[in-house]
Amino acid sequence: MTRKPTIKDVARAAQVSTATVSRVLEHASSVRPQTRERVLKAVAEVDYSPNVIARNLRRQETRSIFLVVRDMHNPFYLEVFHGVEAEARALGYNVFMGNTEDSVQRGRAYFQMLKTRYADGMILMTGKLPPDQQEILQAEYPPVVVASEYFPELDLPTVRIDNVTAAAAAVKHLIALGHRRIAHITGPTPEVLSRDRHQGYLQAHGEAGIIADPRLTVRGNFTIDSGHRACRKLAGLKPMPTAVFCSNDEMAMGAINELRRLGLSVPEQVSVVGFDDIVFAGAFHPPLTTIHQPRQAMGKAAMRLLGDLLAGLAVSSEPIMMPTELIVRGSTAPPAQGGQTTPKEV
Amino acid sequence: MTRKPTIKDVARAAQVSTATVSRVLEHASSVRPQTRERVLKAVAEVDYSPNVIARNLRRQETRSIFLVVRDMHNPFYLEVFHGVEAEARALGYNVFMGNTEDSVQRGRAYFQMLKTRYADGMILMTGKLPPDQQEILQAEYPPVVVASEYFPELDLPTVRIDNVTAAAAAVKHLIALGHRRIAHITGPTPEVLSRDRHQGYLQAHGEAGIIADPRLTVRGNFTIDSGHRACRKLAGLKPMPTAVFCSNDEMAMGAINELRRLGLSVPEQVSVVGFDDIVFAGAFHPPLTTIHQPRQAMGKAAMRLLGDLLAGLAVSSEPIMMPTELIVRGSTAPPAQGGQTTPKEV
DNA sequence: ATGAAAGCGCTAACAT
DNA sequence: ATGTTAGCGCTTTCAT
Numbered sequence: 249m250t251r252k253p254t255i256k257d258v259a260r261a262a263q264v265s266t267a268t269v270s271r272v273l274e275h276a277s278s279v280r281p282q283t284r285e286r287v288l289k290a291v292a293e294v295d296y297s298p299n300v301i302a303r304n305l306r307r308q309e310t311r312s313i314f315l316v317v318r319d320m321h322n323p324f325y326l327e328v329f330h331g332v333e334a335e336a337r338a339l340g341y342n343v344f345m346g347n348t349e350d351s352v353q354r355g356r357a358y359f360q361m362l363k364t365r366y367a368d369g370m371i372l373m374t375g376k377l378p379p380d381q382q383e384i385l386q387a388e389y390p391p392v393v394v395a396s397e398y399f400p401e402l403d404l405p406t407v408r409i410d411n412v413t414a415a416a417a418a419v420k421h422l423i424a425l426g427h428r429r430i431a432h433i434t435g436p437t438p439e440v441l442s443r444d445r446h447q448g449y450l451q452a453h454g455e456a457g458i459i460a461d462p463r464l465t466v467r468g469n470f471t472i473d474s475g476h477r478a479c480r481k482l483a484g485l486k487p488m489p490t491a492v493f494c495s496n497d498e499m500a501m502g503a504i505n506e507l508r509r510l511g512l513s514v515p516e517q518v519s520v521v522g523f524d525d526i527v528f529a530g531a532f533h534p535p536l537t538t539i540h541q542p543r544q545a546m547g548k549a550a551m552r553l554l555g556d557l558l559a560g561l562a563v564s565s566e567p568i569m570m571p572t573e574l575i576v577r578g579s580t581a582p583p584a585q586g587g588q589t590t591p592k593e594v
Numbered sequence: 595m596t597r598k599p600t601i602k603d604v605a606r607a608a609q610v611s612t613a614t615v616s617r618v619l620e621h622a623s624s625v626r627p628q629t630r631e632r633v634l635k636a637v638a639e640v641d642y643s644p645n646v647i648a649r650n651l652r653r654q655e656t657r658s659i660f661l662v663v664r665d666m667h668n669p670f671y672l673e674v675f676h677g678v679e680a681e682a683r684a685l686g687y688n689v690f691m692g693n694t695e696d697s698v699q700r701g702r703a704y705f706q707m708l709k710t711r712y713a714d715g716m717i718l719m720t721g722k723l724p725p726d727q728q729e730i731l732q733a734e735y736p737p738v739v740v741a742s743e744y745f746p747e748l749d750l751p752t753v754r755i756d757n758v759t760a761a762a763a764a765v766k767h768l769i770a771l772g773h774r775r776i777a778h779i780t781g782p783t784p785e786v787l788s789r790d791r792h793q794g795y796l797q798a799h800g801e802a803g804i805i806a807d808p809r810l811t812v813r814g815n816f817t818i819d820s821g822h823r824a825c826r827k828l829a830g831l832k833p834m835p836t837a838v839f840c841s842n843d844e845m846a847m848g849a850i851n852e853l854r855r856l857g858l859s860v861p862e863q864v865s866v867v868g869f870d871d872i873v874f875a876g877a878f879h880p881p882l883t884t885i886h887q888p889r890q891a892m893g894k895a896a897m898r899l900l901g902d903l904l905a906g907l908a909v910s911s912e913p914i915m916m917p918t919e920l921i922v923r924g925s926t927a928p929p930a931q932g933g934q935t936t937p938k939e940v
Numbered sequence: 941a942t943g944a945a946a947g948c949g950c951t952a953a954c955a956t
Numbered sequence: 957a958t959g960t961t962a963g964c965g966c967t968t969t970c971a972t
Contacts, residue, residue: 250734252711254949265959270951278957300710302949305651305964312658312690320676321873323669330666333693342712344658345691347679364646365598366688388596472877501877508879527667531818531847533854533879600965611943616967624941648965651948 253294262290273298313554314370316346316358322470322498323526324543325373328395331547332371339555341368348374356381362390369554371395375439377402391557395550397441398567405557406567407550411441414539414572415448415493416455418521421537421574422491423456426582427519431464431489433478433499445495445523464489468499475502483510490518490583497522497529500536504579515581525575534578546570599640608636619644659900660716662692662704668816668844669872670889671719674741677893678717685901687714694720702727708736715900717741721785723748737903741896742887743787744913751903752913753896757787760885760918761794761839762801764867767883767920768837769802772928773865777810777835779824779845791841791869810835814845821848829856836864836929843868843875846882850925861927871921880924892916 259266264287272279272287279287290296304310315332317325329345336343344367348354356378362370369391377399384392385403394406422430432449435442446465453460466481468474475494479502482489494500500522504514512518514534522529522538529536549568556563605612610633618625618633625633636642650656661678663671675691682689690713694700702724708716715737723745730738731749740752768776778795781788792811799806812827814820821840825848828835840846846868850860858864860880868875868884875882895914902909 252734255951256949266950267952267960268958271958274951280957283957297706297709299949300707300712301647301650301654301656302964303951304647305948305966306950306952308647308964310647315691320672320679323672326666326669326672329691330693333666333691342690342692342707344688345661345675345679346688347676360643361646361688363643366646388598472873498877501874505877505879527818528847528874531844531851533851601967602965612966613944613968614942617942620967626941629941645965648948649967651950651964652966652968654948 252299253296254299255296257294258287258290258296261294262287308365309368310365311340312342312344312367313551314344314346314358314362314367316348316355316370316372316374318348318350318374318376319470320347320349322496323528324496324524324541327527327543328373328547328550331544331549332551333547334544335548335551335555339551341551341555348376350374350376352376352378359384362392365390369393369558371550371554372404373397375436375441391554393550393554393557395546397439400440403565405553405563405565407546407553407570408567409541409546409570409572411444412448412451414541415445415495415523416452417448417572417574418523418537418539419449419452419493420456421576422493422519422521422580423452423458425491425519425580427491428458428583429461429464429487429489429491431466431482431492433466433468433475433482433492433494433503435495436469437467442495449493468495470496470498472498472502472505475499476506477502479503479506483507483512488518491520491580492518493521495523497524497526497536497538500538500579501528501532504532504534515579517584519580519583521580529575530577532579537577537580538575540573540575542570542572598645599642600645601642603640604633604636604642607640608633654711655714656711657686658688658690658713659897660690660692660704660708660713662694662701662716662718662720664694664696664720664722665816666693666695668842669874670842670870670887673873673889674719674893674896677890677895678897679893680890681894681897681901685897687897687901694722696720696722698722698724705730708738711736715739715904717896717900718750719743721782721787737900739896739900739903741892743785746786749911751899751909751911753892753899753916754913755887755892755916755918757790758794758797760887761791761841761869762798763794763918763920764869764883764885765795765798765839766802767922768839768865768867768926769798769804771837771865771926773837774804774929775807775810775833775835775837777812777828777838779812779814779821779828779838779840779849781841782815783813788841795839814841816842816844818844818848818851821845822852823848825849825852829853829858834864837866837926838864839867841869843870843872843882843884846884846925847874847878850878850880861925863930865926865929867926875921876923878925883923883926884921886919886921888916888918 255266258269372394398406466478468478522536525538525540601612604615718740721743744752812824814824868882871884871886
């Protein structure tokens with residue numbers, strides 16, 4: 249026999265109906281031990297394994313979900329995925345990895361696949377939503393939860409952090425060290441996550457009674473290289489900032505490398521703070537002071553939320569807020585005494 | 595109507611049979627333009643999208659594959675995934691991300707799911723194979739291809755690099771710089787990939803007529819922390835090695851940090867070479883000299899190979915070998931002049 | 941060019 | 957405790 253054996257083959261071998269075979273394999277309920285034994289033996293005999301595709305049709309579910317991120321290259325997502333995967337496995341789901349590369353069209357494709365029931369639900373970690381996807385709020389649409397990001401205009405179940413407060417904590421740390429001229433390398437605006445972190449930056453200034461110089465805010469895009477470029481711009485300012493708050497760790501690494509190239513030492517001459525606490529933040533030199541996000545826990549929470557939705561449970565409409573923590577390492581210190589920081593000529 | 599509309603709803607609205615609707619949506623063949631128009635209008639009217647689950651049963655396929663890695667935390671896989679995903683999308687597949695965490699049992703679970711047709715095929719990036727899975731060579735078993743790793747005892751279609759030659763190139767670079775006392779921090783033995791890289795290390799020594807001191811070979815497990823620990827061991831030797839070849843970049847970073855802690859500067863006092871060229875290798879300080887692997891291309895090639903297998907095409911039984919390249923950056927230099935390298939007291 | 945009908949393999953409601 | 961049966965929604969062969 250070259251085809252995969254079906255439940256009928258087992259039924260024939262065990263001299264029972266297919267229903268009984270299904271019962272033995274699914275619920276282990278209401279089957280005489282003797283019959284059960286016979287079925288199990290037949291299963292082994294013909295080397296049967298159920299055909300999930302048929303089961304899916306019958307049950308109208310796939311037991312799989314999409315996890316869609318904006319940018320595969322950020323290791324931040326690796327750990328979120330780790331949490332999602334662990335929880336999904338516990339709940340009996342598998343996880344499709346999706347990747348929009350920030351393209352609205354690519355995002356739309358995932359919504360479309362969801363609609364065709366390619367998967368039972370979706371965890372969205374992108375900052376953009378296709379413009380025409382308001383139908384996702386309708387009851388018969390498969391459940392979608394948002395993680396890390398969020399959409400103020402759309403009332404979707406969400407797991408995230410308080411970016412404003414977390415960013416403010418980072419900047420307050422710099423202020424407490426004595427810094428007064430603090431730059432901000434932001435994420436890609438106008439996304440809400442970037443906006444929130446900048447608002448935290450401003451809020452920390454406000455609370456300390458410091459006026460934030462708008463020239464000290466430079467736009468990045470979360471890559472190491474954008475950290476280089478943004479930092480180069482900042483280095484051209486007079487007086488230079490004595491500290492830089494970066495909206496993620498990659499940009500902080502880029503900024504530090506650029507400062508080193510300019511002959512400035514971190515943290516002695518310039519302090520740098522990152523955001524995310526990716527695995528490499530602690531291994532970097534100097535080790536990055538940064539905001540820790542509970543990535544894995546966030547992934548788990550998102551999957552748990554989606555699992556509840558898939559199980560038909562009612563969930564709170566309030567976003568689930570995950571805690572963050574300022575991790576002080578070696579990239580921050582009090583500002584250099586008496587005098588101004590200037591790059592050497594280049 | 596609260597349920598998802600079916601093809602029957604469209605057929606009714608367009609006054610045609612379901613077969614015609616299917617024809618319009620699938621092949622665009624043999625349908626009068628006029629009828630076709632009417633069907634399309636009805637599709638829009640009832641907001642129909644096909645049910646993939648039913649299609650899957652009919653076609654006996656899921657158009658999805660598993661990508662199974664050993665350790666989610668290595669950013670190496672991110673880029674492989676990127677290549678796999680891009681190629682898969684082009685071929686009309688989606689990718690389940692799997693993760694064995696080096697557990698044979700977890701690996702077995704993926705093979706089991708493959709057997710139940712949870713997915714159509716699998717790309718394996720793990721170094722271990724469940725002992726009882728020899729059945730995967732049988733014709734009716736879904737196709738499995740191996741990427742990056744390989745199994746000498748099992749004749750599976752494979753995409754990989756020549757680890758022996760690549761490792762030898764790294765060590766030859768150190769020898770060419772003048773190093774004679776070169777340590778090796780290996781990956782987890784007895785896996786073939788770790789073994790091959792060590793063999794390359796030995797081969798380079800052999801070709802240069804240098805006797806490799808076996809005490810200079812220390813076992814790691816591909817984590818940053820194992821790089822720390824291994825390097826600490828090496829630092830206890832007298833005389834210390836003047837260079838360290840690490841079987842991946844994470845361990846190289848750990849080794850460099852440990853050397854720094856011991857008061858030794860890289861590359862002035864000790865040279866360090868990594869392997870993989872992960873994204874952070876270039877951003878590290880000092881930037882890592884390492885072996886570049888074409889991760890994304892490897893992912894694409896693996897998916898293309900799997901796609902061919904899924905399409906029923908015959909594929910070569912020879913492994914597809916991807917090119918590697920030595921990238922010389924700042925973590926290697928000639929050995930310190932006249933005299934021996936010793937750590938300061940700790 | 942179109943329709944009728946079979947059937948993919950399974951599960952669960954219903955019957956005994 | 958077990959069997960019978962009706963689909964799940966689609967695609968495709970066969971007929972017209």
